[in-house]
Amino acid sequence: MRILFSGTPAFGHLLPMLPLARAARRAGHDTAFLTHPSMARAVAPAPVLPAGPTVDAVLAEVVRRTGADATTDMTPATPAEFFGRARVDLGADEALAVTAAFGPDLVIVETADYLGRLAAAANGVPWVSHGVGIALDHVLARAMDEAAAGRFAARGLRATERIASIDPWPDSLQRDDWKPSPDRIVIRPEPYDSDDAASWSTPRFPGREDRPRVLVTLGTIVDDDEVLATIVASLEPHDVNVVVAVNPAADVETLRVDRTRVRPVGFVPMRRLLDGVDVVVSAGGAGTVLSALRTAVPMVLLPMGLDKPLNAERVANVGAAVVVHRPEEIGDAVAGVLGDPSFRTAAAAMARQMTDTQSAAEVLRQVLVRMP
Incomplete structure (x- = not known):
């Protein structure tokens, strides 16, 4: 099976998925990461399918569009612009081209990544969400989903089925009003390590x-x-x-x-x-x-x-x-x-x-x- 992992090009977004990627390779599956080439060393030995801009480039685009600083502004509109619109707009064409060549059977995306979901839709395959921290507030999550849905629709695409939500964050550290999704699977978090070290x-x-x-x-x-x-x-x-x-x-x-x-x-x-x-x-x-x-x-x-x-x-x-x-x-x-x-x-x-x-x-x- 060909399993594509996809995430924002930042250590905190990609490193939590590495244990699952290693497990997939050990089980005989082909893996790759859809992200910016600057993260190639962090996700090695899995190859990088280069797509999408750097975080700094998306931050600058959000400032150009809205004047908001996405590094400090957590009101729903700003993360929705960053993850659901600007990052998709800047990386969609490249992501669709490289993933069509890879031909994934399954796409595993970090919580805030929509390029991977777009690739799953274009290839007609299911996807899995992989958490990186405390579950997103439902208002924020909905704003991001709605922003991305508009970008999908503009390309004639609709999201395919999510078959699981993988979560490394312990129940006792979630919000008091948090309720797990029915498709949640808890995974043991592992501190990042590398053979390079x-x-x-x-x-x-x-x-x-x-x-x-x-x-x-x-x-x-x-x-x-x-x-x-x-x-x-x-x-x-x-x-x-x-x-x-x-x-x-x-x-x-x-x-x-x-x-x-x-x-x-x-x-x-x-x-x-x-x-x-x-x-x-x-x-x-x-x-x-x-x-x-x-x-x-x-x-x-x-x-x-x-x-x-x-x-x-x-x-x-x-x-x-x-x-x-x-x-x-x-x-x-x-x-x-x-x-x-x-x-x-x-x-x-x-x-x-x-x-x-x-x-x-x-x-x-x-x-x-x-x-x-």
Whole structure:
């Protein structure tokens, strides 16, 4: 079978689908990713079918059309313009051409991707939704669906059947008013790893091995040296070892820190970064949150836009994180988490919940049984 995976060209949108793509290849299926070529290394060894613009190009198009900033505006109209209209308009012709050549039997799309759904419609095959975080609010989801439906209709296409909704987000972290869809399949989330990182070794802190280790990351989108520097400064009085994972596009050397106790690193798979970590400090991105919980590491969260405040609220609600609102507050919050074992206990409970869910191979088998 030929299985096409499709997603917005951003780490947080594509990496959650990699375990299922690996399971598909191990089961003997042909796989490919429909996305921008800049993500080829992240999704390797699956080939990329190049289609659609970069995230920055779509952001610029949304600003040109509406004046809105889709990185901060979560009112339904702006994400609907970004995902349902602008990204489809800029990538549809290319997506339809490359997917016709690939000839998929099934398309698996991340929640907010409509180019993959368009390809499924054009090829007359079913599709599967793959979540990346907390389920979208129904008003927002409807706005995005309606925006994309207009683009489909303009090409004489109608969406084909969705046969499953794959969800890596635990029930206990969903909204209080959330109800699962009837076709939902829960998948065990896995921190991202890569064979390319095999030679990477965990940073050492000679003479300081007995200190707690703190991982600081603002994720793969946010690039703010000033915030990172403030966070690191807030940690200094607490005598901890700090690993700072900077934005993939950032220069590690520009971060001015005391390198006897702070190790800045570039893009490293989260599975490797979490080795030996006692607390994660992050902006609350879904991938970082799930990865930390999967490995039973508590968090201090400084939410920085979009879905991150909700992610942070839900993790704090189960007792696995402290939420702060200024970077200066992070040092004291980390000390509080380190000094209170209830945070690690809560994170370990979440890790057990995730371990008890289905593997990617098991989920794949369930999906294929639903094929018409």
